[in-house]
Amino acid sequence: MARKRIAIDMDGVMADIVSHYIDWYAKRTGELVPVERLNGMPEPTGFPNGELIREFLHTPGFFRTAPVMPGSQEAVKALMEEYEVFIVSAAVEFPQSLSEKVEWLNEHFPFISWKNMVFCGLKTIVQADYMIDDYDKNLRYFNGERLLFSQPHNANYTEYNRFDNWEQIAAFFAKQAVPLAS
Amino acid sequence: MARKRIAIDMDGVMADIVSHYIDWYAKRTGELVPVERLNGMPEPTGFPNGELIREFLHTPGFFRTAPVMPGSQEAVKALMEEYEVFIVSAAVEFPQSLSEKVEWLNEHFPFISWKNMVFCGLKTIVQADYMIDDYDKNLRYFNGERLLFSQPHNANYTEYNRFDNWEQIAAFFAKQAVPLAS
Numbered sequence: 001m002a003r004k005r006i007a008i009d010m011d012g013v014m015a016d017i018v019s020h021y022i023d024w025y026a027k028r029t030g031e032l033v034p035v036e037r038l039n040g041m042p043e044p045t046g047f048p049n050g051e052l053i054r055e056f057l058h059t060p061g062f063f064r065t066a067p068v069m070p071g072s073q074e075a076v077k078a079l080m081e082e083y084e085v086f087i088v089s090a091a092v093e094f095p096q097s098l099s100e101k102v103e104w105l106n107e108h109f110p111f112i113s114w115k116n117m118v119f120c121g122l123k124t125i126v127q128a129d130y131m132i133d134d135y136d137k138n139l140r141y142f143n144g145e146r147l148l149f150s151q152p153h154n155a156n157y158t159e160y161n162r163f164d165n166w167e168q169i170a171a172f173f174a175k176q177a178v179p180l181a182s
Numbered sequence: 183m184a185r186k187r188i189a190i191d192m193d194g195v196m197a198d199i200v201s202h203y204i205d206w207y208a209k210r211t212g213e214l215v216p217v218e219r220l221n222g223m224p225e226p227t228g229f230p231n232g233e234l235i236r237e238f239l240h241t242p243g244f245f246r247t248a249p250v251m252p253g254s255q256e257a258v259k260a261l262m263e264e265y266e267v268f269i270v271s272a273a274v275e276f277p278q279s280l281s282e283k284v285e286w287l288n289e290h291f292p293f294i295s296w297k298n299m300v301f302c303g304l305k306t307i308v309q310a311d312y313m314i315d316d317y318d319k320n321l322r323y324f325n326g327e328r329l330l331f332s333q334p335h336n337a338n339y340t341e342y343n344r345f346d347n348w349e350q351i352a353a354f355f356a357k358q359a360v361p362l363a364s
Contacts, residue, residue, distance in 0.1 A: 005307075007307070086307050088307070092284060092296040092297075092299045092300075092301070093296050093297075095280070095281040095284040095285070095296075096281060098277070098280035098281055098284070098301065099277040099278060099280055099281065102274060102277040102280070103277070113303065114274040114275050114277075114303045115274075115275075115303030115304045116303055116304065117274045117302065117303055118274075118300065118301070118302040118303075118307055119274070119280065119300070119301045119302070120299065120300040120301070120302075121295065121296045121297030121298055121299055121300070122297045122298065124309075125187075125189070125268050125270070125300055125307075125308055125309055125310065126307055126309065127306075127307055127308065127309035128307070
């Protein structure tokens with residue numbers, strides 16, 4: 001029997017992209033946007049100048065320098081002992097980010113092989129048993145078990161099992177039955 | 183009902199990577215390797231100096247300048263009228279190729295959205311109804327209908343439905359039943 005498979009998102013799940021937005025925004029404008037201001041707002045719209053955020057997304061180096069989500073390295077490494085883990089990032093919209101994301105993973109998650117990295121557009125193509133993601137547009141079409149990772153933009157989602165940090169994700173999987181696919 | 187989904191490989195299916203190897207090899211060494219020499223040989227080993235082929239795979243510009251497989255543009259465009267088409271390339275092993283492959287698709291297949299592009303390692307993650315590929319390692323684990331695209335390296339494969347060109351692929355799909363997923 002094969003191991004069960006977990007598809008894990010990068011931005012907003014493994015990479016703390018919101019802190020990175022706030023940091024780059026402050027460096028550019030001098031204005032420190034409080035994270036609470038972003039609650040329930042679609043990603044760029046919580047910032048006074050959303051166009052700047054869109055510009056960051058296309059700027060070389062932005063994704064390469066994103067901070068790691070606290071607790072994600074230990075938790076992902078532990079999950080890999082019992083599950084087949086794939087990193088799935090909807091990154092093709094930003095082609096300059098693709099090699100940066102591979103480098104970022106190689107630096108911060110050196111125990112993940114290139115064989116288990118996926119960069120796509122729509123995540124409907126993904127076949128897995130669990131998906132950890134911060135976006136409804138990705139979780140909605142997924143047939144397996146859906147885990148919503150809390151981020152300011154999804155504060156108002158009510159239809160998913162919500163996890164506020166990687167400790168809660170680890171606790172969820174610790175309670176799962178024998179992790180073998182049928 | 184949703185449309186049925188086809189996953190289409192790039193190298194050796196949409197891109198004529200073998201002609202490109204032969205061309206680059208001739209430019210570098212002055213030796214024109216006849217394509218017949220590559221029959222049944224794992225990809226780099228048919229060339230007198232296989233290390234050169236491995237070097238090309240890591241060379242910026244190699245994938246960007248690959249020629250288009252004859253007939254692929256018309257055939258893929260026609261398939262998109264009745265099927266959901268995803269381009270799936272096992273490209274993450276060569277990170278420098280990722281943005282090049284997006285640019286190549288945008289140039290030669292401008293009717294394909296970034297939403298339908300997938301760059302991965304293992305293709306076991308792919309969920310589709312049909313897969314068109316030139317490699318056993320990709321087709322073997324696929325649960326849907328498998329279409330082998332003929333390339334010199336796969337000349338000895340016997341276990342798949344074989345297609346020698348895009349005209350044969352188009353004819354296969356023309357004979358399929360109503361293209362709707364159940």
